[in-house]
Amino acid sequence: MNLNDPQASRLTNTIETRQALPMSKAAIPQSEQEMMNARLEQARRQLLQSEKLAAIGQLAAGVAHEINNPVGYVYSNLQSLESYLTDLFRLTDAVDSADSLDSLKAIKQNIDYEFVRHDLKDLLAESREGIERVKTIISAMKDFSHIEEEEFKPADIQRGIESTLNVVNNELKYKAEVTREFGDLPPVECIISQINQVVMNLLVNAAHAIDDFGEIRIRTREAGDTVIIEIEDTGRGISQDNINRIFEPFFTTKPIGKGTGLGLSLSFNIIEKHNGRIDVESALGKGTCFRIALPAKQPRAPEDS
Template sequence: MSQACSLPAAPTFLTCLLDTLTEGALGIDGQHLITYANRAACCLLGYPAQALCGASLHSLLQPRRADGSAYPPEQSPFAWLERGGAFCFIEDVFWQANGQALDVEITANPLRPGEPGAGAVVIFRDIAERKSNQAALLKAFQDLDTLNERLEQAHGQLLQNEKLASVGQLAAGMAHEINNPIGFVSSNLGSLDKHIQALLRLIEHYEVLERDGALAAPQLESLALLKRSIDYDYLREDVQDLLQESRQGVERVRRIVKSLKDFSREGVEYQWGEIDLHHCLESTLDVLAREFDGRCELHREYGDIPPVFCLASEINQVFMSVLLNAAQSIQTQGRITVRTTLEGERVVISIEDSGCGIAPEVLPNIFDPFFTTRPVGQGSGLGLSVAYGTVQRHGGDIEVLSTPGAGTRVRILLPLRGGAAHLQGGKP
């Protein structure tokens, strides 16, 4: 332990008392030259007492700030001593003998003029641990704020999911309700077609009588006037077109309702089974038809694939998330290609778009929960995350290849019996 240097004629008792302090104690004269250093000061600063005594406090301990920039003496808190003032608990930095910065809390009090070594007594303590704890506490608070924000987002998303679940139940119920009127409208159109055909045959018979002169002149003139007033020739042609278009419209509504019911899989959410993935794809494409309309040219390249043992409602949701992202990546006009192939014991569903692509620095994060590149309120960041988890649960994988400005290809790989392994509690 380095011995403390003493003020001239300093009482032995005072010196011993100062050496018992855990804080560093320095005596300085009117020119801020160090006249005394206790044992704690020597230990904290790494200097022997002989090196400290007689040295300029500023030149030795405060030549620069913590960031390495020059530290003018007039900007140091010790400048207050020149005006006879004291200061307490000022946080600053002293530089140790090894060149390391020491965070300190300083208190300085001027001595009465006429006392030996008159100047000031400086007490300082090492606050590095305290600052480290404060920084850790601040980071903990920041992490807590971040966690609270994420919890808020998660809560909002859960509420949104609950709303969507309600909408899904409502849609499934509406599908059942719509099926009934669509059924009798379709049946009525069939009957109406038969009736109109019969009436047209009757009218044709009257036309034959008209041509053969079987009707009197007044009746013929009346019929001709009526035909002209109702535009008979146009009605006779148009009624067939109207019936055909109506049948097509009803069939389209029936197919949409069926796709909606197949997509929602009401009542079989947790039923695993052998599923035709082409049927799942078509149901999803029908539900998303509005997203593609006018912007996306859709190409189907379906291969010969066997059924896959899976949970249809969850796989439909995977297709929904990937196809929706593909459609939204196309700003004006583009192409989406859906391709299915069999690779060994796995079915591969490839969904390729000609959209904007994904930046390389973003690509590793696309499956992270709550990660989204869309503006606030336009994306939850859960679609692809849930899709990835679902495919993993089926023993499969998702591969993404993307080139900014050229499009993205997503490959969904599903083992033929991956779901069965999951149900048995094993790994596919």
């Protein structure tokens, strides 16, 4: 072939270009794949964060209702207390200006002193109970969140469950009676705020699965080096067609607008991150049981040990 021939020159350039293309194609997809992976990871984090915010928003309405009740009757009691104090001050002021003991007795009878005396005890006891309830809710919120903690630490799982129950009480009290069957557990090495979030997701789902009024049973036990948490409800149950998909992102059987389909997926990822496992058993019309198994101590990397 004459390389000085223009046609031969074009043919040579085409062959060289075709030989260079595979290298170019191999380089570009790798860069694009890295960008896509980064974008997918960012999107995944944003979705998980939105699920957390949705859960917080749902809880905030319930917590506001829970706090509003005791605050409401404490406020009402303070108004009664103001009225009682006005009457009592009228009696004590009359001690200096009364003409006789009979006039003091008349004022005492007029303000119904015996009723005020006994009702004051009930009023103060009820108000103290209301303030204790608010303190319990606030303490539960602090225990539940532990937002600043992102490292594994030994934690009391059962205290975390109790904190979560206090936080979601408004979601549960109208749907189910909660029974506890707690065993003796060792401290569990975990990120307790994340485990609390898993328990919250399962409790709220259990309440939503109950049509009228049912029961939610929470069991804990130790099995060797593993801690078991079971949350069982007497709700509708899950069909066999759906039970294999419940941990998929965005899969939900709830009506549109009622669920994101990320709660169980997020729970699965959290338990997986803790080197544990989450299983489910369900029967239509009988209920569902979620079983979480967590190692009491996280496995150490070779360099740590």
